[in-house]
Amino acid sequence: MSLFGGTISSLEKGLNYASLKNKAIAQNIANVDTPNYKAKDVSFKQVLAEEQGTTISANRTNTRHYDFKIAQSNSKVFNYENFRYRHNGNGVDMDAEQASLAENTIYYNALIDRISGKLNTLNTVIKGGR
Known part of the structure; x- marks a missing residue:
């Protein structure tokens, strides 16, 4: 049984x-x-496909047993093989990389804020609403 219905796990995969x-x-x-x-x-599509397709689950011999699953993550980083941005064969576009970095930072911070909110809610419940 998951405390937040898998939300924390999904946010963790997003952070990874x-x-x-x-x-x-x-x-x-x-x-x-x-x-x-x-x-x-x-x-993202490759990482998502891998996360959905690589779940190992155990045999349940009784309906009262908890569902047991382990997800294995093998995230892929790939190269742009045929792309050349400069005459020396370098394939890095600095403007595109900086824009991608800014976008990824915003995404990461949004996930951190969401996890923080979930944990603050749990903390409030533990303290009895005080």
Whole structure:
């Protein structure tokens, strides 16, 4: 039985995605001047498909047993193979990376605010509404 009906788990998966995307963007920005560097990105569709398709569940021998599930996450970071932004073979567009970083930061902060609200609600209930 989940306390919030799986909300915290879903928000956690969103934070994992945002963190992985932030790492890919940081690597792209760090290698903006590296010759033949291929820009990296994280596909939300790939991560979502993997999260939905890689759930392991145990056999329930009695209907009173809890449903047991373990999700395995193998998030994918991929390269833009045939994309060249500069003459030296570098595939990083600095303006696009900065815009993507800003968008990802907003997404991450929204998830943090939502988790904080859920935990504050739980804290209020534990304290008896005080």
